[in-house]
Amino acid sequence: xxxxxxxxxGSLDALVSEKFGRCxxxxxxxxxxxxxxxxxxxxxxxxxxxxxxxxxxxxxxxxEVLLSGHVGDKAENTLRKAGIKIVNxxxxxxxxxxxxxxxxxxxxx
Amino acid sequence: xxxxxxxxxxxxxxxxxxxxxxxxxxxSVYIDCxxxxxxxxxxxxxxxxxxxxxxxxxxxxxxxxxxxxxxxxEVCEFNALINLKFEILLFAxxxxxxxxxEYFCPQNAITEIPKELGKLxxxxxxxxxxxxxxxxxxxxxxxxxxxxxxxxKIDNEKINIIDSPPGTSCSMVETVKNSDFCLxxxxxxxxxxxxxxxxxxxxxxxxxxxxxxxNKYDETFEEMENYLTENQIEVMLRIPFxxxxxxxxxxxxxxxxxxxxxxxxxxxxxxxxxKKIKSNVTQMTQKKQIFAD
Numbered sequence: 001x002x003x004x005x006x007x008x009x010g011s012l013d014a015l016v017s018e019k020f021g022r023c024x025x026x027x028x029x030x031x032x033x034x035x036x037x038x039x040x041x042x043x044x045x046x047x048x049x050x051x052x053x054x055x056x057x058x059x060x061x062x063x064e065v066l067l068s069g070h071v072g073d074k075a076e077n078t079l080r081k082a083g084i085k086i087v088n089x090x091x092x093x094x095x096x097x098x099x100x101x102x103x104x105x106x107x108x109x
Numbered sequence: 110x111x112x113x114x115x116x117x118x119x120x121x122x123x124x125x126x127x128x129x130x131x132x133x134x135x136x137s138v139y140i141d142c143x144x145x146x147x148x149x150x151x152x153x154x155x156x157x158x159x160x161x162x163x164x165x166x167x168x169x170x171x172x173x174x175x176x177x178x179x180x181x182x183e184v185c186e187f188n189a190l191i192n193l194k195f196e197i198l199l200f201a202x203x204x205x206x207x208x209x210x211e212y213f214c215p216q217n218a219i220t221e222i223p224k225e226l227g228k229l230x231x232x233x234x235x236x237x238x239x240x241x242x243x244x245x246x247x248x249x250x251x252x253x254x255x256x257x258x259x260x261x262k263i264d265n266e267k268i269n270i271i272d273s274p275p276g277t278s279c280s281m282v283e284t285v286k287n288s289d290f291c292l293x294x295x296x297x298x299x300x301x302x303x304x305x306x307x308x309x310x311x312x313x314x315x316x317x318x319x320x321x322x323x324n325k326y327d328e329t330f331e332e333m334e335n336y337l338t339e340n341q342i343e344v345m346l347r348i349p350f351x352x353x354x355x356x357x358x359x360x361x362x363x364x365x366x367x368x369x370x371x372x373x374x375x376x377x378x379x380x381x382x383x384k385k386i387k388s389n390v391t392q393m394t395q396k397k398q399i400f401a402d
Contacts, residue, residue, distance in 0.1 A: 048188060078198060081198065
């Protein structure tokens with residue numbers, strides 16, 4: 001399963017970004033192999049509608065789950081249309097890999 | 110002849126000044142371009158005679174033709190379209206009706222459909238002032254297309270007073286540009302001064318001659334006086350910070366209808382502006398002639 005995580009850097013050791021539409025990177029991680037693709041977010045500089053544009057990117061990358069801090073209304077509606085599960089509330093203090101492991105653990109239980 | 114009234118900071122008295130000017134000019138035309146919050150009608154009390162819809166064009170997608178190639182998304186400067194690969198989502202409030210998506214769609218799957226953006230109201234006051242204002246629908250991101258429609262009511266045979274939205278962004282620029290003169294209304298406060306400087310930058314950039322009106326005038330606010338003296342900016346009118354003016358205003362009475370002194374000052378103000386516009390026109394013609402020679 002592909003999981004998208006908003007990140008402040010291009011590796012699994014980077015901290016999670018609390019921002020969605022204006023985060024620096026999206027990490028698209030395959031949860032079975034932990035292999036990932038880092039995509040820099042053009043939305044960081046966009047004047048408007050960065051959230052839905054970010055949602056579009058994640059949808060087109062084939063992610064099924066999104067881990068982030070906070071997702072705005074317009075982005076949320078866009079993601080829901082495509083059936084993507086949103087897991088909110090991650091803080092900028094944890095690493096991407098820890099956030100992933102935590103999510104996968106809670107999912108197992 | 111078109112005189113716009115702008116401010117930078119909100120709440121300095123644009124509408125008070127604009128409506129007062131319109132009231133002292135026989136057969137004037139009052140145009141309220143503050144379409145997000147028009148309030149000129151509260152002071153001038155026109156009888157509305159007509160209300161028209163103003164539309165903007167939005168793309169509609171024919172899914173029998175669309176193959177989700179994404180060209181429309183690529184050409185949209187405003188991120189108004191999102192490609193879900195099974196649906197093209199439109200964020201209508203972001204759309205600027207530029208038509209690029211329709212023009213570039215390889216499948217001809219896009220048609221532009223009109224959608225109401227706001228209303229344009231026309232009316233006339235008891236004293237014969239022709240009154241126009243725009244009323245933007247809630248949630249619309251840009252007021253510019255509606256402002257253009259309202260400004261189309263300018264009557265070049267008459268004196269037009271345009272009430273501008275506050276601020277110095279697109280809607281203020283659209284309102285003030287091509288005016289013969291712009292009155293910048295400020296107040297004797299640090300906020301008033303800060304935003305006056307921004308507004309002066311704008312009108313200089315778009316080459317509109319301007320003058321300053323200080324409302325709620327307080328001579329002890331020295332920063333304002335220093336700035337105006339240093340930059341040789343003329344103050345065309347000072348309206349005192351006076352409880353009587355505020356009380357009358359709260360009852361919908363303009364200062365020009367409450368005080369003979371202020372009325373005379375506004376009549377003087379309009380005469381000065383007319384002179385300035387005439388001398389500008391003469392200068393421009395002279396320049397043109399020199400250029401032609």
